[in-house]
Amino acid sequence: MAGAAARITKIAEEVLGAPLPIRVRAWDHSVAGPPDAPALVIRNRRALRRLLFKPGELGLARAWVAGDLDIEGDLFQALDTMASLVWERGEDPDAPAGRVSKALAAVRSLSRPELRGAAKEMLRLAGLPIPPAPPAEEVTRRHGPLHTLRRDKEAISHHYDVGNRFYELVLGPSMVYSCAYWPTADATLEEAQRDKLDLICRKLDLREGQRLLDVGCGWGSMVLHAAREYGVRAVGITLSEEQAAYARKRVADAGLTDQVEIRVQDYREVKDGPYDAISSIGMAEHVGRKRYAEYAADLHALLVPGGRLLNHQIGRRPLLDEEAYQVDEFIDRYVFPDGELAPVGRTVAQLEEAGFEARDVEAIREHYALTLRAWVANLERHWDEAVRLTSPGRARVWRLYMAASAVSFERNRIGVNQVLAVRTPDSGRSGVPLRTRVWQG
Structure with a gap:
C-alpha cells in the first residue's frame, strides 16, 4: 500500500x-x-x-x-x-x-x-473512532453570563497570568503587549514600542499635572512613559494580579510612586473622575458587543469636557450580516476567552453614540504584522525556557496564535486602529489642532 x-x-x-x-x-x-x-x-x-x-x-x-x-x-x-x-x-x-x-x-x-x-x-x-480529549490548555468551563465582572476577570487571568517571566521573553524589555509603531521595518521592537507610546501621548496632548487613566494598563509601560516624559499623574487599571504586581515594582523602581498608581480594577468600577485623558490600548477587544455601549459611556463620563480618549483596538472586516459573526474558535478556546472583534466603523459609531466626537482614525494594520513577527522571533529564540516556564502546549498555543495573527494582518483579514475621540464641550471648542496629524512630526 x-x-x-x-x-x-x-x-x-x-x-x-x-x-x-x-x-x-x-x-x-x-x-x-x-x-x-x-x-x-x-x-x-x-x-x-x-x-x-x-x-x-x-x-x-x-x-x-x-x-x-x-x-x-x-x-x-x-x-x-x-x-x-x-x-x-x-x-x-x-x-x-x-x-x-x-x-x-x-x-x-x-x-x-x-x-x-x-x-x-x-x-x-x-484508527479507532474515539474522540481524543482536548489538550489541557483549552478553556472548557466558564462561569456566569458573558462579560460580567467575574467572568471577565477569569478570562483575563487565563490569558495574562501565564507568568511575567514568560511575557518578558516574548515582549522584550518594553513589556508592551499591543501593536508597535514602526519608523522603519528594520527598527528594533523597543524603538517601535517607544514610538507607539509617545504617539499616543502626543495624540492625547498630555501636559504636566494632568490626570491620565490607562484602561487595561498591562505591565505599566504607558503610565510610566506618560509620567516620566510628560509629567502627568497616571492611574493604570488591570484585572490581572500578576500584571499589577509587576507594574507596581516598575513604578517603584522608577521613583514614580507619587505620580503613578496601579489598581486591580474593572473599568466599570472606576469612580474617581474626572480625568483629562484616557488611553485604552488593546483592551477594548475584551469588552464584547453587548457591553460596548456601556464601555463607551463610562469612559465618556470619566473625562473632563474637552478631554481626549485614545482607543487603540483590533478590528475585523465587516460582514453583510453582522449577526452571522462568530468568534474564532481557536482564539476563544486557547487565547482570549470571550474576546470579540468589531469593524472599525461600528467602534466609531458607538463612541459617538456615547457622546464622543471622533476626530481622527489611523489604521496601522501593517505595524501589527511586524510586531507579531518580532514576538514570534523572541519566543523561538527563547523556546526552551518558555516551555519550562509554562508547558509545551502553552508555548505552542502562543507560537501558532502570534504567527497566524501576523498572517491575518498581512492578508487584511483583521486590522488595528487608533481612534482619537473628544468629549467636546457645549461650546464646540474641541481643542484639536486644525491640522490633526501634527503628531506625525
Missing part, C-alpha cells in the same frame, strides 16, 4: 477538489506533495481523529497544541498557504474553508456518496 502521506494527500484533494498546496510528512516517514513547499507534519493517527471529530479550525488547533501536528519549514509561509483553505470562509459557505469543514463532517458521517471512498480511507487511517 502507498505510504500514509500519499493517502492523506489523495483524501485531501478529493475533499478540496483541487491540488493540496503543501507537502505532507506522515508518522510512517512517508512524504507527498510539492517538494519546495512547507510540510505539514502529521505525527500520529490521533491528529486525523481530531480532524474527524472537530472538522476545521478547532480540530487543527487541538492537534497542533497537543503536538500531533507540526510545520516543517517557514511557519508563516505555511499558514499563508493554508489560510484560504482553513480560515477565510467569510460569509460564503462554498469558499474553500467552508468546503473543508463541511467535507470533513461528511467524511465522518459517510453522508455524501461522492466522498464515501475518501471517508472509508480516512477512517482506516485514523
